[in-house]
Structure formats: C-alpha cells, structure tokens
Amino acid sequence: MKLSQLTAYLETLAPLSYQEEYDNSGLIVGYPDQEISQALVSLDCTEAVVDEAIATGSQLIISHHPIVFKGLKKFNGKTYAERVVEKAIRHDIALYAIHTNLDNVMTGVNARICETLGLVNTRILAPKHNLLKKLVTYVPVAQAEQVRKALFHAGAGNIGNYSEVSFNAEGVGTFKAGEGSVPYVGEIGARHHEEEVRIESIYPANLESKIIMALVLAHPYEEVAYDLYNLTNQHQQIGSGMIGELEIAVDELDFLGEVKAAMDCKVIKHTALRNRQVKKVAVCGGSGGFLLKNAISAGADVFITADYKYHEFFDAEGKIVIADIGHFESEQFTQQLLCEIIQKKFSNFAIRLTKVNTNPVKYFI
Numbered sequence: 001m002k003l004s005q006l007t008a009y010l011e012t013l014a015p016l017s018y019q020e021e022y023d024n025s026g027l028i029v030g031y032p033d034q035e036i037s038q039a040l041v042s043l044d045c046t047e048a049v050v051d052e053a054i055a056t057g058s059q060l061i062i063s064h065h066p067i068v069f070k071g072l073k074k075f076n077g078k079t080y081a082e083r084v085v086e087k088a089i090r091h092d093i094a095l096y097a098i099h100t101n102l103d104n105v106m107t108g109v110n111a112r113i114c115e116t117l118g119l120v121n122t123r124i125l126a127p128k129h130n131l132l133k134k135l136v137t138y139v140p141v142a143q144a145e146q147v148r149k150a151l152f153h154a155g156a157g158n159i160g161n162y163s164e165v166s167f168n169a170e171g172v173g174t175f176k177a178g179e180g181s182v183p184y185v186g187e188i189g190a191r192h193h194e195e196e197v198r199i200e201s202i203y204p205a206n207l208e209s210k211i212i213m214a215l216v217l218a219h220p221y222e223e224v225a226y227d228l229y230n231l232t233n234q235h236q237q238i239g240s241g242m243i244g245e246l247e248i249a250v251d252e253l254d255f256l257g258e259v260k261a262a263m264d265c266k267v268i269k270h271t272a273l274r275n276r277q278v279k280k281v282a283v284c285g286g287s288g289g290f291l292l293k294n295a296i297s298a299g300a301d302v303f304i305t306a307d308y309k310y311h312e313f314f315d316a317e318g319k320i321v322i323a324d325i326g327h328f329e330s331e332q333f334t335q336q337l338l339c340e341i342i343q344k345k346f347s348n349f350a351i352r353l354t355k356v357n358t359n360p361v362k363y364f365i
C-alpha cells in the first residue's frame, strides 16, 4: 500500500495537531506516495534499528521518539541523528514518528500504561484547552436531519461518552437572491423568508475542513451560512498524563512491587512512602515531572513517570509518592500498542516489532 494510507490512519487516531510545540512527529524521511509492504516498529529510531530494517526488508520505521527534533545542518556522520537519517535515505527507508500526539490521546501511551497496571476509571490528567470549536448553521426544516447526520458522520457532536450532540432551534431566515444565483427556494430579486433550524454542534478543530465540506455537501443552499466559534473549553479526551484507580487498594510496597514486575523495571526510584494504601494512581510515560501538581490535586497516591532529577523529588512534599520507573521502561509497551493498532486495521500488512533494545540507559546491579 501507499505510505500515506498507513500514516493517514495513524493520524486519525493521533492527529499531528495534538503534538507538543517542541515535537517533530509525522513523516520525517520518505514520500507519502511510496509503496510499502512492511514496517518495523520501535520506541527509538537508532542506527541499529535502521540496520534491522535493511536486514528485514522493511521500507518504513515507525518510532515513538522522532530521530530529528531540530534542523540538521550537516550530514558528515558526526552525530547519531545525522547517521540515522543519512542511512535511511541511502536505503530508501521512510522514517515516521508518532510521539506526543500519541501521548496526548485517550488510547495512546498512557492508556497502555494504565492497562498494564490494571487501572480502571481512567481519564486524562491534564486536559488541553482550545482544541474544540463550535459550528452554527441554518438549514431549512426539511433538510435539518440530513445536515445533522452529515455533521455527526464527519466527527462533530462528541462530548465524553456521548455522540450526536447538537442544539436545534427553529426560526426564520431571509435572503434575496442576486443576479447569476441559482436559489434552492425563492426567486431572484425578491426577499424570501424560510423556516430554518439553527443547528449548533461542537467539533475538534483538526476536523474543521472535513466538517465544513460535509456541511456544504449536505446543505441544500447554494451559499451555506455558517459561523465557526473558538471555544476555550477543555477537551477531556486530549491532554497529558492519565489518572485511574486500582480495583482494590494495596500497600505502597506491594504496589511498587507490582509496578516493577508489570513494567519490567530493574529499579524504581521513589520518594518517601506515606504509610497508606494506594488507590489512585497518576501516570505519564516519559518525562512527566511537569504534571506533579495535577497528580497531587487529582488526589493521586502515587505518580508513576520518569526522568526525575534530584531536586524535583523534594516537590513530593509528603503529598504523594513519586515513582520514577525509567523513560524506556515507562514507554516500552508503546511498541506493542502500535503493532496492534496497525495489525487490526491492515491485517495483510507485515508489521514487525524491533528486536533491538534501544534503551540507552544500562543498569549495574
């Protein structure tokens, strides 16, 4: 299939617009219309992973972490990022990264951590603002339902577990068709009054062009009147970190033991235990220290993340147990998640999980 078929699907699950500003998710090397028959999935795109792609005949590497974050100025093999990009280009291997956009969705990196730890009643820890918009349009009564259907089908009207959400109010619209127009009702040069429904519905901003296209196609008028509003509401399904609950509260040490086994960690660095049961758990794969305040205010007993520095551990202040399980360890199951997502959709496409352990951190125990 074409590379763009695969990336377009991944971007319906984790739209590129959901990535953080510093990130560089998306197609880094390669052409959208190149043919691919096999992809290799890895957390990091290292030279060893490119070698593995060459050896296994994979035309694409899908990694969680982008190999390139900032502009590369020279390609003379001095840094690993330059060597990886150059080698990939020389061997016609496309590089695709699905990073913070996959961190920020309800079915991504943190959802997999929650699943692995057996957390239930999960939700986003720090939902993002300014990702939702509202469409208001005016439709003749007889066509209101076909327009609503089209809008819902294109992705409008979803709030939490509710779909097909809209508000509808009837009123009268007026218009006077000018020369050269082909009005659906009324006559050229005379003001027409039409019973219309004002339909309002919320939608994710990244679907805007799709939703407007659906509106214009479903609406009977030659000129479709609609208003688009920016909303400052939180998007409950998009954001950083997640929080959930254990079905049965456990002792702190037992919990850390379970985390160590489930997340396959060699070691967990943690702050002082609080001698209480663990019920609520916040998680953030990778460097999640910026979410500590959210984890505390959400009432989490333990915050599982990575990349904590010495002084940052003091911020626990006895209000929570910070557990640093390691960056690679926290995100390693993202690889399986990506394989599963792709296999489910493209059952005939060959998808391989890397055999390379790309963790640059080694443990001397």
Ligand SMILES: [Zn+2]
Binding pocket: 065, 285, 286, 287, 327, 331
């Ligand atoms: Zn990471």
